[in-house]
Amino acid sequence: MSGVILEMKGIDMAFPGVQALDGVDFSLRAGEVHALLGENGAGKSTLIKCLTGVHRMDAGTIFLEGKKILPNSPQEAQHLGISTVYQEINLCPNLTVAENIFIGRQPMRRGQIDWKTINRRSQELMRLMGVDIDVTLPLTTFSIAVQQMASIARAVDINARVLILDEPTSSLDEHEVARLFEVMRDLKARGLGIVFITHFLNQVYQIADRITVLRNGRLVGEYMADEINKLELVTHMIGKDMNVIYDLKKAPQEEGAPVVLEASNLGIPGKVEEISLHVKKGELLGFAGLLGSGRTETAEMLFGVVKPSKGSVSMNGEKLVASSPLDSIRRKMAFCPEDRKRDGIVAELSVRENIGLAVQALRGFMHPMKPQEQQKLADRFIRLLSIQTPDAEKKVGELSGGNQQKVILARWMATQPDLLILDEPTRGIDVGAKAEIQRLMLEMCIGGMGIIFISSELDEIIRCANRIIVMRDLEKAAELDGEDCQQADILAIIANEETEEAMAE
Amino acid sequence: MKRGLKWDTILRSKLFWAVVAEFLILLVGFIIRPDFLNIQIRTLEDGTRVLFGTPIDILNRSSEITIIAMGMTLVIALGGTDISVGALVAVSGAIALKFLRWDVLEYTTPGDYSVMPFVYVLVVPLVVCTLMGLFNGTLVARLKIQPIIATLILMVAGRGIAQIVTDGKQFTTQYAPFKFIGNGSILGIPLPIIITFVVVAAMVVFVRKTSYGMFVEAVGINPNASRVSGIRSAVIIMIAYVLTGLLSGISGLIYSSRIISNDSNNAGLGYEMDAILAVVLGGTSMTGGKFTLVGTVVGSIIIRTITTLVFYFGIVSEAIMAFKALIIAGVIVLQSEPVRRAIARRREKRHINLGGELHA
Numbered sequence: 001m002s003g004v005i006l007e008m009k010g011i012d013m014a015f016p017g018v019q020a021l022d023g024v025d026f027s028l029r030a031g032e033v034h035a036l037l038g039e040n041g042a043g044k045s046t047l048i049k050c051l052t053g054v055h056r057m058d059a060g061t062i063f064l065e066g067k068k069i070l071p072n073s074p075q076e077a078q079h080l081g082i083s084t085v086y087q088e089i090n091l092c093p094n095l096t097v098a099e100n101i102f103i104g105r106q107p108m109r110r111g112q113i114d115w116k117t118i119n120r121r122s123q124e125l126m127r128l129m130g131v132d133i134d135v136t137l138p139l140t141t142f143s144i145a146v147q148q149m150a151s152i153a154r155a156v157d158i159n160a161r162v163l164i165l166d167e168p169t170s171s172l173d174e175h176e177v178a179r180l181f182e183v184m185r186d187l188k189a190r191g192l193g194i195v196f197i198t199h200f201l202n203q204v205y206q207i208a209d210r211i212t213v214l215r216n217g218r219l220v221g222e223y224m225a226d227e228i229n230k231l232e233l234v235t236h237m238i239g240k241d242m243n244v245i246y247d248l249k250k251a252p253q254e255e256g257a258p259v260v261l262e263a264s265n266l267g268i269p270g271k272v273e274e275i276s277l278h279v280k281k282g283e284l285l286g287f288a289g290l291l292g293s294g295r296t297e298t299a300e301m302l303f304g305v306v307k308p309s310k311g312s313v314s315m316n317g318e319k320l321v322a323s324s325p326l327d328s329i330r331r332k333m334a335f336c337p338e339d340r341k342r343d344g345i346v347a348e349l350s351v352r353e354n355i356g357l358a359v360q361a362l363r364g365f366m367h368p369m370k371p372q373e374q375q376k377l378a379d380r381f382i383r384l385l386s387i388q389t390p391d392a393e394k395k396v397g398e399l400s401g402g403n404q405q406k407v408i409l410a411r412w413m414a415t416q417p418d419l420l421i422l423d424e425p426t427r428g429i430d431v432g433a434k435a436e437i438q439r440l441m442l443e444m445c446i447g448g449m450g451i452i453f454i455s456s457e458l459d460e461i462i463r464c465a466n467r468i469i470v471m472r473d474l475e476k477a478a479e480l481d482g483e484d485c486q487q488a489d490i491l492a493i494i495a496n497e498e499t500e501e502a503m504a505e
Numbered sequence: 506m507k508r509g510l511k512w513d514t515i516l517r518s519k520l521f522w523a524v525v526a527e528f529l530i531l532l533v534g535f536i537i538r539p540d541f542l543n544i545q546i547r548t549l550e551d552g553t554r555v556l557f558g559t560p561i562d563i564l565n566r567s568s569e570i571t572i573i574a575m576g577m578t579l580v581i582a583l584g585g586t587d588i589s590v591g592a593l594v595a596v597s598g599a600i601a602l603k604f605l606r607w608d609v610l611e612y613t614t615p616g617d618y619s620v621m622p623f624v625y626v627l628v629v630p631l632v633v634c635t636l637m638g639l640f641n642g643t644l645v646a647r648l649k650i651q652p653i654i655a656t657l658i659l660m661v662a663g664r665g666i667a668q669i670v671t672d673g674k675q676f677t678t679q680y681a682p683f684k685f686i687g688n689g690s691i692l693g694i695p696l697p698i699i700i701t702f703v704v705v706a707a708m709v710v711f712v713r714k715t716s717y718g719m720f721v722e723a724v725g726i727n728p729n730a731s732r733v734s735g736i737r738s739a740v741i742i743m744i745a746y747v748l749t750g751l752l753s754g755i756s757g758l759i760y761s762s763r764i765i766s767n768d769s770n771n772a773g774l775g776y777e778m779d780a781i782l783a784v785v786l787g788g789t790s791m792t793g794g795k796f797t798l799v800g801t802v803v804g805s806i807i808i809r810t811i812t813t814l815v816f817y818f819g820i821v822s823e824a825i826m827a828f829k830a831l832i833i834a835g836v837i838v839l840q841s842e843p844v845r846r847a848i849a850r851r852r853e854k855r856h857i858n859l860g861g862e863l864h865a
Contacts, residue, residue, distance in 0.1 A: 305733060326735040335733060343729045346722075348794050353719055361735035365716040411734065 005030045005193050006051075006082075006162050011060035013046055020046040021057070022217045028162060028193040033184060035196045035204045035225070037237055038214035039402070039430035044197055047214070048164055052077040052084050065161070083155035087167040091139055091151055098122035098135040101154045125153040129183050145176035149183065156187060163187065164195045169203060170427065173290060181207050199430060201230055213237055234431050248438055250284070250482065251445035253466055257281040258316075260450040261333070261419045263302060266311035272297045273475040274311060279419060279450040284441065286465025286482060287454040288490050294474040295454045296338050299421050302452070303335040304328045316418060329362050334412035338423040338454070340401070344408045347397030351389050352378035354396045355410045362415060381410035385440065402433030409440065420444065421452040426460060438464055458487045470494060516848060519788030519840045520800040526786075526836040527807050534559070534814050541817070546693060556693045559813060567809035568697035569594070569756040571802055573776060574783040575708045576638075576749030578801045581784050582725045583742055584793030585645060585652030590753040590780055592663025593637055594773025597630040597757025599667035602767035604629060605683060606676040617679040626683060631754040637663070638750015642743035660777070667769035677766045687762030697759050704755065708748075709798050718796075721745065725793035779808055786836060807836060 006028040013021040021043045028034050038044050050057040053071030062069050064080060071077035074084065091100045101122045107114045122135040129149040139147055148168060155163060165184075169177045184194055184207055196208060204211060205225060213220040213236045220236050257280040267274040272294040279285050287295050301308040304323040313320045315331035325335070337343035346354055355378045356369055363369070369377070378392040385406040389399055396407055405425055412420060422441065426434040442464060445451055455461050461468060465482040470493045478493045515521050534541035544558035573590045580587045607620040619626060637659055644655035678684075689696045712718035723731045724738045731738055756776070761767055785791060786807050787800030811832045815825050838844060 303733075324737075325733050326737060329735040337733055342727075343733050346727045346730050348726045349719070349722060353723075357719075357723060357731075357734045357736070360716045360719070361737075363716075365720050365741075368714065368716040 003030060004028065005065050007063040008047070008051065009061050009063075011047065011050055011062075012058045013043075013050055013055060014058055020217050021050070024060075024214065024217070024219045026212055026219075027222075028195060029210075030161075030191050030193050031188050032209040033188055033194045033196050033207050035198065035208035035211045036214070037198075037201075037204065037211055037233070038220075039237055039432050042214040042237075042430075043217040044214055045166070046217075048084065048166060048195070048197070052082060052164070078160075081159055081161035082164065083160040083162070084164040084166065085148070085151050085155050085168055087170055091147060091154075093140045094138060096136050096138055097126065097133065097142070097146075097150050100139055100150055101125060101135075101157065121157075122153070125157055126150065128186070129153055130179055130186075143176070145172050145179065148172065148176075148180065152180075152183065156192070160192060162193045162195065164197075166197045167199065168196075169198060169200060177203065201233065201431075204233075205230070237431060248435075248442060248463055250464060250466060251282055251442055253280075253283060257283065261302070261313070261315055261452075263313045264311055266298070266301050266308045266313065268297070268301065268306065268309045271306075271474065272301065275476050276311075277469060277476070279452060281418070281450055282445050282448050283466050284445045284451045284453055284464055284482075286461035286468040287452060287471065288458060288461050288468055288494070289471030289477075290456075290494060293471040293494075295471050296423055297474075298471070299335065299337075299423050299452065299454060302328075303333060303421060305335070305337075326361065329358060329415060329417075332416070332418040333421070334358070334415055334417035334419070335421045336405075336408050336412060336423060336425050338427070340404055340408065345396045345404050348395055350393045351382065351387065351396055351399070351407055352392035354407050355381055355392075355414060358411045359414045377414055378410075381407075381414065384413075385410055386436070400429075402429035402437075405429055405433070405437065409437065413444070417449065419450045419452070421454070423454045424456065425453075426455065426457070434460070458490055462487060462490075517845050519845070520797055520803065522840045522845060523786050523788060523800060523803045523807060523836070526839055527803060527810060530807065530810050530814060530832065534810075534817065537818065553690065554693050555690045555695070559817065561695065561698075563806060563809045563813050564698050564701075565695045566697075566813070567805045568701040569760050569773075570776060570779045570783055570808060571701050571805040572704050572752050572756045572759070573749070574780040574787075574801045574805050575704060575798060576745065576752040577780040578784045578787070578789055578796050578798055579712070579721055579745035580652070580749055581781065581789055581791060582721050582793055582796035583745055584725050584728075585742070585745075586777075586781060586791075587641060587656045587746060587749050588653060588777040589637070589641060589656040589659035589663055590749060590756075591773035591776035592660045592667070593634045593750060593753035594757035594760055594776055595667040595767075595769050596637070596663050596670070597634050597754040598761030598767040598772045599670040599769055600630040600633055601626050601683070601758055601761055602676040602678065603670050605678045605680055617681065619678075619680050619683065623680075623682055627758065630758060631751060634754030634757065635747055635751045638747040638753075639743070641750065642746030645746060646739040646742035664769050667767070667772075671767055671769065673769075675766055675768060679765065683762055684765055685762075687759045687764075697763075700755070700759065704752065705798065705802055712798060717741070717744070722795055726795075779805075782833065783808055786833075786840070788840075808833075 004027050008024070008026040011021050011024045024043065024047060026047065036044050036047070046055065049055040051062060053073045053076050064082070069080055071080060071082070092103065095103065098119045102118045107117045119136055126133060126135055126149065129152065131146055131149050133142060133146060139150065168180060172180060188194060198204060208225045211223045211225050211228065211233065213223070213233070215237065259278050260281050262278045264276045265274040266272070266276070275298055277285070289295050297306070300306045302313055304320065304325050304327055307323045315333055318331060320327055320331055328335070346357065352374055356374045359377070360369060375392065381387065382389065382392060387403050387406045387410070389403065396404055399407065409425070425437050438460060441451055441453060453461065453464060462482070462485055467482050468480045468485055468490065469476055470478045470480065470490055472494055480489065531542065541559050544556060544560055546554050547557040548554050577587060577590065604621040604626045605619045606616065641656050641659060644650045644658070645652050685696065687697060691699060712721070720731070720736050720741050723736060724741050728738055757773065760772055783804035784801050786804030787797060787802070789796040789800060811829050815828050820828055
């Protein structure tokens with residue numbers, strides 16, 4: 001392995017009330033993939049933002065190839081050879097792939113934009129990424145994976161020596177992840193240093209050479225990926241024993257428990273074929289399937305976010321008529337949506353206001369909660385869910401992902417629902433928070449709540465669910481008993497269609 | 506540490522800089538003419554005693570915009586705009602004068618009576634403007650038409666309606682109760698100031714004592730999340746436009762009472778822009794979200810102070826608008842994010858240089 005290209009030493013960074021980084025060291029060698037791990041709030045993003053000039057660190061030094069640097073802005077960092085690809089794709093959806101790759105640095109010819117070069121170069125770059133597409137089509141024509149490749153292509157083409165990938169895989173499916181890893185290996189071979197931030201530990205072992213773990217703004221240690229096992233790694237990350245996580249037990253089921261939610265023949269042509277399901281009191285129904293298999297659409301129909309064009313939903317035996325979220329909330333249903341930023345948090349409002357939002361909506365604005373009442377509600381849930389925030393007045397947008405998710409969970413728990421739908425509640429949050437949310441779900445089930453739990457991670461569904469519905473190609477493919485279900489069974493069902501197709505060919 | 510933090514937030518708030526700007530403008534006025542800030546009690550011909558002076562005049566004359574801007578704040582916090590308010594001011598005045606002077610078909614001497622019962626003169630314009638607000642709200646909330654386009658309809662049509670109501674004529678009146686609205690005073694305080702105070706107080710109470718304000722902010726910040734949380738955003742949006750309509754009507758009554766006449770062409774002309782400006786100067790962002798009604802009041806007073814200042818120093822009338830724009834540009838620069846941050850940061854640095862414990 002060749003020499004160190006990036007070295008960060010003794011980085012300190014404080015935000016009002018929090019020491020986000022406390023003397024953190026980090027080094028990156030050329031030609032390696034270096035995973036940066038830690039729970040939410042551990043300081044990963046802050047460290048990256050110090051490196052890319054988004055934040056100005058309070059103390060510490062950064063050396064790039066031996067030279068001291070102090071970038072003031074992401075542009076400056078990029079100029080120095082440090083490129084970042086963020087989790088959310090930062091491109092312009094309405095421009096073509098080629099335009100996106102060259103925007104802001106278009107080659108000119110006789111005072112005009114040299115489209116020929118742009119398109120040719122883009123095609124080459126994308127081919128290097130292993131993607132052969134027509135780069136003159138708008139970005140939105142392509143899948144998220146291709147869009148991600150385009151943003152990497154853009155980042156790499158700007159003379160990058162250090163490439164930072166901030167949770168690049170969270171919106172990709174398995175094939176796409178595999179392709180991304182090929183690209184990463186290729187870039188690595190070309191001598192780039194890659195910083196890889198992720199929550200998926202399996203992926204870390206697939207691709208990373210070295211691992212740096214942060215916790216609470218401090219460096220825990222630096223390890224070679226092949227010298228540390230997963231259990232040790234997680235223990236380092238959360239600082240407590242892993243057994244807590246694997247000690248979860250499914251909610252016991254009572255014979256003849258009443259049905260809370262019943263849906264029959266629910267569907268929207270082209271989105272979800274007719275689906276029927278029911279959830280009993282105290283039962284956790286797992287929803288497995290690939291992204292786009294109709295899981296989220298089903299949840300949205302159940303809750304009335306989108307109006308089903310046929311079929312019916314009833315809660316506690318009463319039919320829901322209006323098909324609106326408010327109507328569902330009135331019938332004691334609750335829904336944590338998949339896209340936390342878009343459909344969940346109200347970023348600029350305080351933790352207190354966010355927690356009280358659904359209860360208040362239920363009451364109507366002319367019957368406001370008293371300030372003390374709001375305060376009490378917020379404080380209770382901050383304690384109950386151990387939401388990490390200095391106080392209830394902090395803006396939700398300033399909390400880490402896991403804590404935001406807990407705030408949304410609190411919002412719904414406050415309405416005391418009989419049925420709670422959770423769409424990917426553990427996505428993009430760290431191991432510790434994940435385990436906590438799973439524990440909370442199971443506790444709520446034991447308390448008598450019915451839960452629909454949608455997740456892409458099969459192991460957590462298998463760990464928690466009493467019953468599992470597998471979705472495939474916009475319809476219910478199978479319903480399994482959660483007690484003796486193996487990951488392989490579910491995978492076989494999900495993969496079924498593809499094999500059939502293959503056979504047909 | 507705690508106090509340092511608080512100062513930091515204050516220095517970064519737009520409202521703070523709006524207040525600073527207002528004081529700076531007043532200071533300029535005071536330096537150039539020391540009697541600029543004088544307030545005295547004068548006795549009118551009929552024996553009533555009235556507060557008199559530029560500051561009172563500024564407050565009095567800012568009433569129309571302040572009242573409208575209360576509604577505009579909500580509309581803007583919801584991510585919209587309402588550019589029909591000026592036209593609604595004209596409609597309100599036209600209806601009021603029509604009811605006062607139903608008998609007049611030609612320009613005549615002003616009458617000191619009302620043809621219709623005075624209640625009609627007050628209530629009907631407000632009802633009509635409220636309905637127009639409802640129309641705006643329906644287009645925006647139910648039919649999802651872009652606010653600027655939706656309210657453009659009444660901006661254009663409103664003045665036409667005002668013309669139709671009055672047959673294209675301009676009436677004047679000397680009916681005392683009507684004159685009292687814009688020109689009277691209670692305990693020496695001009696009535697428009699009192700009306701404004703009542704409206705502002707009522708709005709603040711409505712918005713902050715119910716959860717309406719929180720819902721407005723939630724919908725303005727994240728409409729999707731608000732909907733999923735069970736907030737009926739259409740109702741919230743509708744209410745904001747209806748209120749803005751009603752408030753424009755009140756403003757129209759004050760305006761037409763001041764000039765004891767209706768003027769379909771000039772009443773409320775440009776009010777939409779002044780109201781929007783008041784909201785923005787007050788610290789509410791055009792992109793929606795968090796809002797402050799008190800800030801809007803300050804914004805409205807700033808606008809009026811500038812106008813008064815410009816008139817006061819007898820700047821040639823052609824240059825007034827340009828001069829006004831110049832000062833407003835200054836205020837906006839003072840409030841802009843980079844400038845506020847720079848000032849806050851400067852302070853921080855000085856803090857460190859003085860050995861302050863930032864990390865303590």
